[in-house]
Amino acid sequence: MSAPQVAVVRPHPAAPPTLASASPQVTGFRSLDRAAQIALVLALVTGLITHAYHLFQYPLYSTDEGIYVERAWAVIREDRLSPQTYVYDHAPGGWLLIALWEFLLPGNFESFGNPVAGGRILALLLHLASVFFLFQIARKFSGGGLIAPVVATFLFNFSPLAIYYQRMILLDNIMVFWVLLSIYLLIRGRHGLFTGLWSGLAFGVGVITKENAIFFAPTIFYLLIRTTRQDSNRRFALTFWLFASAVPVVGYILLATLKGELLPAQLSLSLTRPPQGHVSLLYELWFQVHRNEGSLFAPGGFLHVLWLPKDPYLLGIGTVAMLACLVIGWRERKQNPALLVAGTLAFEIAFYLGRGSVILDFYVLPLIPTYALCVGLVADRAARRLPASTARVAVPIACALAGALLIAPSGGYVLKHGQQHQLQLADQYYLPLTYLQLDQIAWIRQHIPRTDKIITDDDIWVALHDKQPYPYAQSHWNAVSDPRVRSIFGGGNSQDINYVVLSNGMKHAMILNNSNGQENWILTALNSATEVWHASRGSVTLAIYQVHP
Amino acid sequence: MGLAAGDMIRDLVYGALVVFSILVTIQSAHTLYLTLYIWAKPTSEAIAPEQFRPPRVSFTVMVPARHEESVIQATIGRVCEANYPQELIQVLVVCSADDKGTIAKVNEKISALRKAGLENVSVVTFEDGPVNKPHGLNVGLRYAVNEVVTIFDAEDDVHLDIFNVVNTVMQDEDVRVVQAGVQLMNFDSTWYSALNVLEYFFWFKSRLHYHARTGAIPLGGNTVFFDRGLVTRIGGWDEHNLTEDADIGLRLSAAGERIRVVYDDRYVTKEETPPTVSAFIRQRTRWSQGFMQTLKKGTWKDLPTRKQRWLAFYTLAFPRGQAVLGIYVVISLLTMFSLKTPEQVALITFLPVLMILAFFLIYVIGLQEFTRAHGLQASPGSVLRLALGWLPYQLMLSYAALRAVARESRGATDWEKTQHVGAHREHDPGALLEASDETAA
Numbered sequence: 001m002s003a004p005q006v007a008v009v010r011p012h013p014a015a016p017p018t019l020a021s022a023s024p025q026v027t028g029f030r031s032l033d034r035a036a037q038i039a040l041v042l043a044l045v046t047g048l049i050t051h052a053y054h055l056f057q058y059p060l061y062s063t064d065e066g067i068y069v070e071r072a073w074a075v076i077r078e079d080r081l082s083p084q085t086y087v088y089d090h091a092p093g094g095w096l097l098i099a100l101w102e103f104l105l106p107g108n109f110e111s112f113g114n115p116v117a118g119g120r121i122l123a124l125l126l127h128l129a130s131v132f133f134l135f136q137i138a139r140k141f142s143g144g145g146l147i148a149p150v151v152a153t154f155l156f157n158f159s160p161l162a163i164y165y166q167r168m169i170l171l172d173n174i175m176v177f178w179v180l181l182s183i184y185l186l187i188r189g190r191h192g193l194f195t196g197l198w199s200g201l202a203f204g205v206g207v208i209t210k211e212n213a214i215f216f217a218p219t220i221f222y223l224l225i226r227t228t229r230q231d232s233n234r235r236f237a238l239t240f241w242l243f244a245s246a247v248p249v250v251g252y253i254l255l256a257t258l259k260g261e262l263l264p265a266q267l268s269l270s271l272t273r274p275p276q277g278h279v280s281l282l283y284e285l286w287f288q289v290h291r292n293e294g295s296l297f298a299p300g301g302f303l304h305v306l307w308l309p310k311d312p313y314l315l316g317i318g319t320v321a322m323l324a325c326l327v328i329g330w331r332e333r334k335q336n337p338a339l340l341v342a343g344t345l346a347f348e349i350a351f352y353l354g355r356g357s358v359i360l361d362f363y364v365l366p367l368i369p370t371y372a373l374c375v376g377l378v379a380d381r382a383a384r385r386l387p388a389s390t391a392r393v394a395v396p397i398a399c400a401l402a403g404a405l406l407i408a409p410s411g412g413y414v415l416k417h418g419q420q421h422q423l424q425l426a427d428q429y430y431l432p433l434t435y436l437q438l439d440q441i442a443w444i445r446q447h448i449p450r451t452d453k454i455i456t457d458d459d460i461w462v463a464l465h466d467k468q469p470y471p472y473a474q475s476h477w478n479a480v481s482d483p484r485v486r487s488i489f490g491g492g493n494s495q496d497i498n499y500v501v502l503s504n505g506m507k508h509a510m511i512l513n514n515s516n517g518q519e520n521w522i523l524t525a526l527n528s529a530t531e532v533w534h535a536s537r538g539s540v541t542l543a544i545y546q547v548h549p
Numbered sequence: 550m551g552l553a554a555g556d557m558i559r560d561l562v563y564g565a566l567v568v569f570s571i572l573v574t575i576q577s578a579h580t581l582y583l584t585l586y587i588w589a590k591p592t593s594e595a596i597a598p599e600q601f602r603p604p605r606v607s608f609t610v611m612v613p614a615r616h617e618e619s620v621i622q623a624t625i626g627r628v629c630e631a632n633y634p635q636e637l638i639q640v641l642v643v644c645s646a647d648d649k650g651t652i653a654k655v656n657e658k659i660s661a662l663r664k665a666g667l668e669n670v671s672v673v674t675f676e677d678g679p680v681n682k683p684h685g686l687n688v689g690l691r692y693a694v695n696e697v698v699t700i701f702d703a704e705d706d707v708h709l710d711i712f713n714v715v716n717t718v719m720q721d722e723d724v725r726v727v728q729a730g731v732q733l734m735n736f737d738s739t740w741y742s743a744l745n746v747l748e749y750f751f752w753f754k755s756r757l758h759y760h761a762r763t764g765a766i767p768l769g770g771n772t773v774f775f776d777r778g779l780v781t782r783i784g785g786w787d788e789h790n791l792t793e794d795a796d797i798g799l800r801l802s803a804a805g806e807r808i809r810v811v812y813d814d815r816y817v818t819k820e821e822t823p824p825t826v827s828a829f830i831r832q833r834t835r836w837s838q839g840f841m842q843t844l845k846k847g848t849w850k851d852l853p854t855r856k857q858r859w860l861a862f863y864t865l866a867f868p869r870g871q872a873v874l875g876i877y878v879v880i881s882l883l884t885m886f887s888l889k890t891p892e893q894v895a896l897i898t899f900l901p902v903l904m905i906l907a908f909f910l911i912y913v914i915g916l917q918e919f920t921r922a923h924g925l926q927a928s929p930g931s932v933l934r935l936a937l938g939w940l941p942y943q944l945m946l947s948y949a950a951l952r953a954v955a956r957e958s959r960g961a962t963d964w965e966k967t968q969h970v971g972a973h974r975e976h977d978p979g980a981l982l983e984a985s986d987e988t989a990a
Contacts, residue, residue, distance in 0.1 A: 193589035233588040235914045243910055247903060254899060258892045 039146050040135050043153035047131040050157050050428075051124050055167055057432040060504055060540060061116040063475075064362065065169050066458030068095045069119045073109060073462045075099035083465070084478045084485050088261070088284040091252050093208035094171035098122060108466075114438060115462035119169030126177040127166050131156060133180035134369050140187040141338035141373070142380040147398075152376030154402060155318075156369055160412045161311035163428045165362045171210040172365035178206030179216050180369060186223055196224060196237035200244030208248040212366070215348040217245070219341055226337045256281035291358040302361045313411060318371025321378040322346040328381070342377050346370035436535045436542050440501065443533045443544060444470070448499055453489060455479055455522050457503035473501075476510055480518040494525035500545040502526075563894045570898045573877070576870070577904035584911060587755040587812075595758060597813035601713040602720050607637040608712055609693035609777065610701055613685035614642055617703035618650045622658045624703055629667055633712035639695050640670040643685040647676075651703075682770070683786035683793035690777070690785050699774040706734075706819035707772070714816050715774045718809055725776035726801055728757060730812035731769050734819045734923070736916070736931065741829065742822040743927075743935050744942045747915045749820075754812045760864070761810045765802050765849070765857040767795030767840075767864060772818040779806065787846075791962065792839025796848065799861055803851035814922035830949045837868035837953035838962070868950040875947020878940075909939055 032040060072095040074083040081092050101122045102108050102115075109115035134156055135149040142148035156162060166173055182203040185195055203220060206213040224241050228234040256262040265277030269286050296303050308315060322343055329340025349366045353359055379398075386394055406414045409423060418424045441463050448454065454473040456464070464470040478485040480492070490496035500522065507526070510519045529545035536542070587595050610628055614621050621642065628640055642655045655672045662670055675688045690698060697719070701707055708714075715727050730753045736746040753769065760766035773794070783800055786793040801808060823829040843849070849861035881898075890898070913932055920927040956962075 193585055232592055233585075235917065236585065236588060236911070239910050239914055243907060250903075251896060251899075255892055255896060258895050 036139065036146060036149075039150050040132070043131050043135050043150070043157065044128055047128050047153070047157040048124075050163055051127050051167055054429050054432075055120055055124060056112070056114070056117050057434055058428055058430075059164055059167065060433045061114065061437050061459045062168055062170075062362075063458045063477075063503065063509075064171075064360070065116045065119060066461050066475075068098055068169060068171060069102075069109070069116050070458055070461045070465075071095040072098035072102055072119070073115070073466060076103050076108065077466070083461075084474075084482045085279060087279045087481075088256065088281045089288075090171060091208035091211060093205050093248065094174045094210065097174055097209070098169060109462055110467060114434065114441075115466060116169065116459065117434075120167060123167060123169045123173050126173055130177050130180050130369065133177075133184040134373065137180065137183055137187060138373055138376045141342060142377055143338075145380055147383050148373075148376035148380040150376070151379045152369075152372040155314055155372040155375060158406065158413050159311045159314045159368065159372075160426060160428055161307060161314060161364065162368045164310055165365050166368070167428075168362065170362050170365065172212075172362055175206045175210035175213045176366050176369055178202050178209055179213055179220075179366070182206060182220055183223065186220070186227055193233050193236060194240065196228070196239070196241035197244045199224065200241035201247065203241075204245035204248035207245070208252050212349070212352055212363070215352045216345060216366075219344045219348060222344075223337070223341050226341075253281065288358075292356055295356055296354050296359060302359065302364070306361050307364055310412070313405065314368070314371055314375075317375055318346070318367075319350075321374035322350065322371065324378045325374045339377055339381075342370070342373045346374050431538070433537060433540055436537060436540060437503075439535055440533070440542050440544065444499075444501065447532070452498035453496055454499045454501055455489075455497050455525070456501035457506050459503050460501070476506065476519065476522050477513070479522065480513070489521075492521045494521045494528075494547070497522065497525045497547045499547060500526050500529055502541075502543045502545065504540045504542060563890060566890065567894055567897050569877070570900055573874070574900040574904055577901060577908070581904065581907060581911065583756045583759050584751045584908075585755060586759040590758070595754070595810075595812055597714045597811050597816050598717045598721065600717075601710070602717045604634050604637055604713070604716055606697055606712075606716045606719055607639075607695035608633075608715075608774070609639040609641060609689075609695040609698045611686055611689035611693065611698060612640065612642045612701050612703055613682045613689065614644055614651050614655070614703040615648055615680070615685075616651060618654045620704045621651055621654050624701065624705055624707070625655065625658050625662075625670055627705075627707050627709075628701065629662060629670065630709055631707070631712050632709045633716070635667055635669050637695070638669055638712065639693065641689045641692055642670070642672045643689040644672060644674050645676075645680045645685070646674040647680075679788055681788065683790065684788045686793070687785040687788060690781065693777055696777060697774050698777045698780060700771045701818065702771045702820070704820060705731075705771055708816045708818065711772065711816055711818070714811060714813070718811055719774070722809055724807055724809040725779050726768075726806055726808045727774040728753075728761070728766070728768055728798075728808060728810045729772040729774070730754065730814075730817035731772050732814075732817040732819055732919075732923075733822050735821050736919070736925070736927070738822060738824075739826075740934055740938045741826070741942050741945065743916060743931055744912070744938055745822040745829070747912050747919065750915055750919050751911075753810075753817075754814075757810045757812070760860065761808050763857055763860050764805075764807075764854070765852055765861040765864075766798045766808050766810075767792070767843075767861075768798030768801075768808070770794040789962065790839055790842050790846070791835045792843060795840060795865075796843045796846070799843065799848045799852070802857065802861075803848055803853075805853070826945065830945060830952065833946060833949035834952045834956065837871070837950045838957050840865045840868050841953060841957050842962075868953055871947050872950035872954050875944060875951060878944065878947070905939075909936065 071082045071092070074080045075092075075096060076099050080086070081095075086092075098119055102111075102118055105111040105118060109118055112118045112121060131153050135153050138149040138152040139145070179202075182199045185199040185202060199220070203213065203217070206216075221238075221241065224238060228237045231237060253262065261279055262281050264280035264283035264286075265275040268275040269283060271287065271290055274287075275283060295301055298304075303315075325339040325343030326347060329337065329343045333340045346367065349370055353363060353367065383391060383394055383398075405411050409415045409417045412426045414426055414429070415423055416426045424430055437460060441460055444454070444460075444464065445468070448470070450468065450470050452470070452472065454464070454470060455476050456473050458475045458477065461473070461475055464473040472488055474485050474488060479489060480486070483491075486492050488496075510523060510526075513519055514523065525547045526545055529547045531543055532546045533544040534542070612621070612624060612628075617624075625640060625642065628638070629635065631638065642651075644652050644655065646652075652672055652674060659670050659672065662668075671692075673689055673692050675684065678684065686700060697715070699715075711729060715729065718724065718727055731749065732753065733742070733746040733749045736743040757766060757769075770792075779801075780797070783797070783804060787796045790796045798808070823832050844862070844865035849858055849865060852858045852861055912935060916927045916931060916935065919925075
């Protein structure tokens with residue numbers, strides 16, 4: 001009887017590693033080799049520096065940040081999901097997390113001065129966690145190499161587009177964290193029995209944080225199928241994933257049912273004559289699905305006006321890398337699904353953005369890590385194809401390119417040209433803006449009685465309600481859409497407004513939101529009001545108007 | 550004042566609902582973990598050895614039987630067909646002397662076997678009481694001569710290689726107690742049989758491993774192998790306990806004995822679900838009451854570590870919890886339509902429902918795993934029966950637990966025997982030897 005033959009097959013140095021054959025050591029920091037540990041620490045430190053530095057000064061506290069902090073405030077202070085009528089515009093997972101965070105802070109909303117600033121610290125922590133997940137995902141997908149994770153996290157940390165939106169406490173940032181966690185749980189080491197459960201739960205929480213996470217579902221589930229192919233507990237993993245991801249969503253639907261707000265009043269789904277009586281989860285979903293306003297690619301769309309000016313490199317190279325991942329990934333999907341997974345993750349969110357429905361500027365957020373991942377993986381694949389002699393010089397060249405990208409003023413990654421063409425730090429590290437909002441709040445506290453009725457925006461709502469509150473300060477959005485809030489102002493009477501506190505671009509937003517004339521009574525008040533305070537910096541302008549001098 | 554008191558009572562009710570729901574959810578999650586425990590472990594921990602050692606260990610098979618005329622001959626025949634030297638196997642069929650029918654069938658079989666050259670089967674009778682399984686086992690133990698004693702029930706369909714499996718495990722791992730797998734098979738017989746089958750599936754395949762590893766294991770009633778000296782030293786089986794198997798397992802655990810569980814789909818002992826609802830309830834009542842007796846007896850307190858004691862207590866006390874849960878289910882159904890609570894309270898009280906759903910999904914997968922392992926086919930109708938039978942089955946378990954509480958409180962400790970009809974036997978075990986009977990006739 002002869003001994004069994006053992007064939008030793010050495011992989012070709014340039015052969016792309018498969019997902020299954022990739023280094024399994026992605027379970028934690030200690031299991032990384034020295035070089036990977038250094039790379040990960042660098043990624044986390046650069047993420048910390050780029051996002052923490054100037055965090056409280058730039059960008060301006062936005063309306064949406066204000067809305068989510070305001071709802072977190074309602075969770076803690078009023079045991080409700082919103083200080084106004086909750087209309088199911090978004091599932092509450094995101095601001096429940098913000099509420100938990102603020103609750104744990106010793107000074108709650110005042111811990112970092114402005115209430116939104118506390119939320120930004122949470123956004124920073126979530127970003128660092130996301131950097132860790134992205135690094136490990138890119139490393140696993142590239143077979144344990146360092147090129148993909150370094151490139152991906154570099155773009156994720158330094159892109160001006162990323163920094164601008166990732167600093168904000170937005171639902172999309174929280175959702176990205178949950179989605180990356182869900183993927184990370186699937187690719188880390190050996191599958192445990194409950195891997196599917198935890199990954200599914202993370203994904204489900206992502207969905208009830210921001211509903212568009214659902215676009216990632218097919219790819220994450222496909223990844224689960226591929227990673228559990230050899231597992232004896234595969235059936236459990238798949239079922240647990242589906243079950244756990246459905247649980248938060250079912251909980252959300254159950255909440256609406258318990259409040260009697262699942263179905264629309266009179267069971268009407270009319271978009272022209274919205275049902276009256278009570279809000280409805282199903283109607284809101286129906287309404288959102290049927291919204292079709294404008295195009296991302298139109299000349300005045302966010303792509304041209306906001307995103308490309310902030311980072312044309314990430315968006316351009318990312319799109320090419322996504323296509324490359326899709327093509328190469330499709331060809332090699334049977335051996336290694338990594339590129340296909342990365343490509344489809346990016347494609348799903350790109351499709352969501354480009355399909356023509358209503359989007360807001362920060363909806364670009366989930367695209368950033370997926371594009372960064374695609375670029376990292378394509379860079380890794382390109383490096384593997386280089387001959388050994390070229391590869392030796394490729395690393396210094398890549399570092400030089402990264403350095404050039406950082407210091408090139410045209411990229412705006414670190415430097416930019418000032419108004420007089422002088423070289424200065426890019427806006428995200430230089431331009432202070434939020435002091436304008438702090439000054440605005442300070443002026444209100446000094447000059448306006450707390451019993452006055454104020455129309456304002458959500459960015460300063462919590463600042464005006466948490467300590468020494470202004471109970472009659474309400475955002476124009478709610479004053480026109482929520483009958484309960486409108487009743488504070490005599491049911492929509494411009495004579496019942498004492499002050500209009502304008503945030504940046506608020507008047508423009510009111511005009512855009514006035515298709516049915518619902519903002520007319522506020523605009524009328526504004527037109528007859530006197531400006532009593534004004535501050536501006538660059539294109540940002542804030543003002544306060546007194547309606548009855 | 551009245552309003553404040555009313556508010557306080559209402560808050561107390563809400564608080565109780567929340568606390569109870571959270572506790573039930575935690576308990577369910579823990580049970581779910583135990584149910585799936587073995588799937589989280591390497592396969593090698595559970596299955597039988599792939600290669601058998603040469604036969605060395607000798608076995609005494611004890612088959613306690615009462616009114617088992619219809620199945621006893623096939624069981625004896627099956628044991629005598631085992632792929633193991635018959636000179637290393639002693640078979641003792643233990644009957645009460647008044648069970649003339651079974652004794653006659655056994656003697657008939659013994660005659661046929663002797664004609665076929667097999668002398669290792671004998672019938673042992675007793676006239677003293679109590680007439681129950683543990684007493685029969687203690688009687689049988691006195692006549693046992695081999696190194697290892699094992700128990701098969703009269704209706705058991707034993708695998709032909711089971712002795713090879715245990716012979717190998719006992720030699721390789723130096724253990725003196727082995728619990729091998731027992732599996733109900735007839736998952737499509739009645740509306741509740743799939744649920745009953747899967748209970749066994751998860752209990753023997755998964756949960757018992759956790760108990761064995763923790764060192765607090767209520768053993769099964771058959772296909773369990775003991776070193777004869779060991780079981781003699783601890784005084785055999787408790788004749789006043791309705792679950793003498795669980796009791797002896799905990800006594801062995803308390804004595805520090807390492808117990809090995811081997812569940813391998815290939816080598817399980819096949820059994821049948823009780824044929825009727827009343828038979829099922831009687832069987833389950835006996836088990837629940839037996840656990841209550843074992844809990845009261847307090848052997849679990851002798852376990853060395855807190856974790857072992859807690860696990861044993863938790864397991865033995867479960868039937869009482871099951872009785873409470875049955876009442877809880879009824880109350881839940883009533884309050885679902887009558888009690889208006891704040892949304893947060895209602896959401897929390899929904900958590901146990903999610904756990905029920907999780908268990909149901911696990912059972913659906915379990916049904917697929919079970920049927921695949923045994924070359925069977927689960928139809929969509931089987932899954933539908935699983936779904937429709939779920940709640941009635943849980944209520945049936947709770948009813949049996951309540952019945953056990955009632956019996957225990959009024960001191961009724963008689964043995965409610967389970968009827969066997971052989972529904973798990975797709976073939977006729979021992980057919981070869983039956984044929985020799987006919988030849989002899």
